[in-house]
Amino acid sequence: MGSNSLSSKQVRHLRGLGHHLEPIVMLGREGVTDNVLRSLDACLLAHELVKVKLQQNCPLEKGEAATALAEASRAEIVQILGKTLLLYRRNPDIRKDK
DSSP: OOGGGSOHHHHHHHHHHHTTOOOOEEEOTTOSOHHHHHHHHHHHHHHSEEEEEEOTTOOSOHHHHHHHHHHHHTOEEEEEETTEEEEEOOOTTSOOOO
16 A cells, blocks of 8 residues: 555546546545445446545545545555545556457
8 A cells, every 4th residue: 555556647546537537435424434444445346536525524644634535545655635535546457459
């Protein structure tokens, strides 16, 4: 884990891809829960690149939340912008036909 495994070029590319995404996982007053982690895992499995929004009542700081979510889901932190996190986890089962 850790953003060390993504090159700066990969991070730039993923940020570009993530720019238009809407947050699909919300982190609220309960913080990082099993339900949030299950939801995040399913989203990463389906999409690889996922935006997470920290709600106003989230008890965690954005860096703390990003680290906890990334470690628990074996994902990479691509970007932290305001209260929005961009996480990436490669799924080898998703074919890239380009």
